[in-house]
Amino acid sequence: MKDLKHIHYFTALLEDANNELVRAAKKDGGIAVGYTCYYIPEALLNVGNAFSVRLRAPKTGSLDISQYYMGSMNCSYVRALLERAFEGGYHFLDAFFSSETCQQMNRLVENIYELKLIDNGTFYHSIIDAPLKISPHGIKHYTNQIRTHFLEPLRDQFGIDISETALRNAVAEHNRMCAIFEEISELRKADNPGITATEFHILNLVSYSCPTGLILPYLEETLVELKKRKLDPKIPYRARVVVVGSEMDDYGFTELIEYCGAYVVADRYCFGSMPGRQQIPINDDEDIVEVVCRFYLETNQCPRFMSQEKVQERRDVVKALYDEYNADGIIYEQMKFCDYWGYERAVASFVLHEEMGIPTVALDREYTVQASGQLRTRVQAFVESLEIKKIQKAKNQNEGEKK
Numbered sequence: 001m002k003d004l005k006h007i008h009y010f011t012a013l014l015e016d017a018n019n020e021l022v023r024a025a026k027k028d029g030g031i032a033v034g035y036t037c038y039y040i041p042e043a044l045l046n047v048g049n050a051f052s053v054r055l056r057a058p059k060t061g062s063l064d065i066s067q068y069y070m071g072s073m074n075c076s077y078v079r080a081l082l083e084r085a086f087e088g089g090y091h092f093l094d095a096f097f098s099s100e101t102c103q104q105m106n107r108l109v110e111n112i113y114e115l116k117l118i119d120n121g122t123f124y125h126s127i128i129d130a131p132l133k134i135s136p137h138g139i140k141h142y143t144n145q146i147r148t149h150f151l152e153p154l155r156d157q158f159g160i161d162i163s164e165t166a167l168r169n170a171v172a173e174h175n176r177m178c179a180i181f182e183e184i185s186e187l188r189k190a191d192n193p194g195i196t197a198t199e200f201h202i203l204n205l206v207s208y209s210c211p212t213g214l215i216l217p218y219l220e221e222t223l224v225e226l227k228k229r230k231l232d233p234k235i236p237y238r239a240r241v242v243v244v245g246s247e248m249d250d251y252g253f254t255e256l257i258e259y260c261g262a263y264v265v266a267d268r269y270c271f272g273s274m275p276g277r278q279q280i281p282i283n284d285d286e287d288i289v290e291v292v293c294r295f296y297l298e299t300n301q302c303p304r305f306m307s308q309e310k311v312q313e314r315r316d317v318v319k320a321l322y323d324e325y326n327a328d329g330i331i332y333e334q335m336k337f338c339d340y341w342g343y344e345r346a347v348a349s350f351v352l353h354e355e356m357g358i359p360t361v362a363l364d365r366e367y368t369v370q371a372s373g374q375l376r377t378r379v380q381a382f383v384e385s386l387e388i389k390k391i392q393k394a395k396n397q398n399e400g401e402k403k
């Protein structure tokens with residue numbers, strides 16, 4: 001297939017957290033709000049002239065300094081972010097909103113604040129206490145936290161309009177972006193999808209890393225282009241997989257999977273599109289902050305929720321994606337030293353494989369994955385096993401028909 005018109009521009013945007021569109025928004029008086037996690041309702045952060053940037057640390061190299069401050073037994077995502085903060089990569093941030101999702105994330109935010117790593121006089125940070133249960137009380141508490149820790153400070157510190165109308169406009173813009181992704185995601189269900197898995201990953205990453213209002217026209221144009229795209233006659237994939245797991249913002253991982261012959265049909269990982277790129281249903285009667293907060297809590301698939309019904313729900317969601325996107329197997333990936341995903345990966349991959357009969361492989365990895373030969377070997381072996389299963393199944397079917 002011919003390259004997408006903007007794909008090289010998109011990959012260039014992913015080279016730096018403070019990318020061209022972020023700089024353009026800042027130049028225009030925008031207030032940059034960094035965040036890292038699905039507990040932070042992105043749709044509300046793009047209110048008025050504030051804009052959200054989900055934080056990455058592209059081209060991460062040595063983690064020596066962050067290791068000195070945080071130790072080596074923390075996930076390499078938080079260490080990479082701290083290292084980048086030491087390098088001065090986040091001076092453009094006006095605010096950093098976080099949740100106490102995990103202690104490692106807390107340590108990161110505290111280090112950034114205490115060591116004054118953001119050289120920006122008005123820099124503001126806040127951490128919310130996110131509920132561990134989804135209940136009417138939990139939703140009320142969460143909504144209150146979002147208002148008092150994020151929205152009101154945006155108004156009081158930066159003069160941002162957080163009126164109902166301004167917030168509704170922000171959610172409408174977010175929904176326009178999600179509608180594009182819902183359409184693009186549908187393409188992944190086809191036998192011969194009109195988009196490569198790596199392209200999808202790149203589009204998804206730029207949507208998180210750039211101001212929504214500025215990236216939207218590029219995404220709209222790309223959707224039109226995808227609908228008219230001339231497909232290659234031959235399908236270049238040997239198997240279709242769902243990827244599930246912890247934080248993943250390196251499209252090199254998807255490239256690696258494609259290189260091994262598999263197509264990623266669904267991305268159920270932190271920083272992926274499921275959840276994250278589905279429209280938020282709104283109505284005229286309820287307070288918009290409440291509606292959005294309830295949506296983010298109810299669709300949250302973080303293994304930090306440990307109640308039995310949430311544990312079961314997460315397995316059901318993965319199984320539903322496997323069925324809906326016609327996958328052959330599941331890759332469970334986990335960032336090393338991530339406790340939540342460590343437990344989830346070990347148990348869920350066993351249950352899906354042994355009890356639900358779905359071919360599943362479990363992998364652990366570092367923040368940057370592209371150069372990992374070991375990972376490549378594991379994925380290659382899994383793809384081969386899926387292909388053998390498919391060949392065997394087709395053979396059995398043929399023999400059955402002959403009889």
Ligand code: SF4
Nearest residue numbers: 075102246247335338
């Ligand atoms: S990958 Fe795990 S340990 Fe790292 S920030 Fe996310 S939840 Fe925390």
